[in-house]
Amino acid sequence: MKFYGYFRSSAAYRCRIAFNLKGVRPEFIAVNLRTGEQKAEAFLDLNPQGLVPLLDTGTARLTQSMAIIEWLDETHPAPPLLPTDAEARAHVRAFAQIIGCDIHPLQNLRVLKYLKAQYGLDQDGLDAWCRNWIEPGLGACEAMAAAQTHGGAFAFGDGPGLAEILLVPQMFSAERFHLDLTPFPRLNAIRAAAEALPAFAEAHPARQPDWIS
Numbered sequence: 001m002k003f004y005g006y007f008r009s010s011a012a013y014r015c016r017i018a019f020n021l022k023g024v025r026p027e028f029i030a031v032n033l034r035t036g037e038q039k040a041e042a043f044l045d046l047n048p049q050g051l052v053p054l055l056d057t058g059t060a061r062l063t064q065s066m067a068i069i070e071w072l073d074e075t076h077p078a079p080p081l082l083p084t085d086a087e088a089r090a091h092v093r094a095f096a097q098i099i100g101c102d103i104h105p106l107q108n109l110r111v112l113k114y115l116k117a118q119y120g121l122d123q124d125g126l127d128a129w130c131r132n133w134i135e136p137g138l139g140a141c142e143a144m145a146a147a148q149t150h151g152g153a154f155a156f157g158d159g160p161g162l163a164e165i166l167l168v169p170q171m172f173s174a175e176r177f178h179l180d181l182t183p184f185p186r187l188n189a190i191r192a193a194a195e196a197l198p199a200f201a202e203a204h205p206a207r208q209p210d211w212i213s
């Protein structure tokens with residue numbers, strides 16, 4: 001399998017965590033977002049949307065991190081990334097989608113480039129824009145996680161899953177935009193528990209020596 005991504009891409013970071021949790025080792029191929037390789041013809045031939053990540057399974061090219069992660073979970077069921085109970089699964093997906101659908105798209109590179117080019121926002125303005133969307137989104141995640149009564153170290157129980165796979169990269173990018181994370185004690189505890197695991201630690205952007213550019 002070939003996995004196309006970028007070291008600092010949140011969506012690629014999510015997939016790296018999922019691969020590690022499943023013990024799957026695809027070949028990693030860097031697509032340099034800073035130099036615009038994602039918009040080059042060679043990459044657009046693979047993913048016409050011009051975004052990473054992309055997973056070439058050998059029989060199909062899969063895009064969209066959550067679709068890739070759910071494919072991985074369905075083809076490599078152990079350990080499961082979602083609970084077995086339908087209601088619990090809906091809660092985990094809702095938590096993940098707050099991040100994947102309601103926060104992350106607003107802080108994406110192409111959005112930030114547009115804000116800079118069309119409206120002249122400087123880096124401080126761009127950081128403030130990102131914080132404006134990340135803070136309430138993480139606030140909703142904090143409330144969801146804090147309302148759980150299971151007593152486990154992770155958002156929805158004793159083991160990490162889709163919720164942590166989305167949360168940890170999002171907290172990493174919140175720090176890049178200088179968001180104060182102290183108002184999210186439950187999320188900080190969940191992140192610490194996740195990052196203590198090799199699957200998360202080894203997926204960190206700073207641990208991708210072949211990818212960093």
Ligand SMILES: N[C@@H](CCC(=O)N[C@@H](CS)C(=O)NCC(=O)O)C(=O)O
Pocket residue numbers: 008009010011012033038050051052053063064065066100108109110111
């Ligand atoms: N919803 C997509 C988002 C993919 C995405 O936004 N990727 C970013 C990196 S995190 C990207 O390729 N950005 C390039 C650009 O904006 O030009 C997913 O979850 O895979």
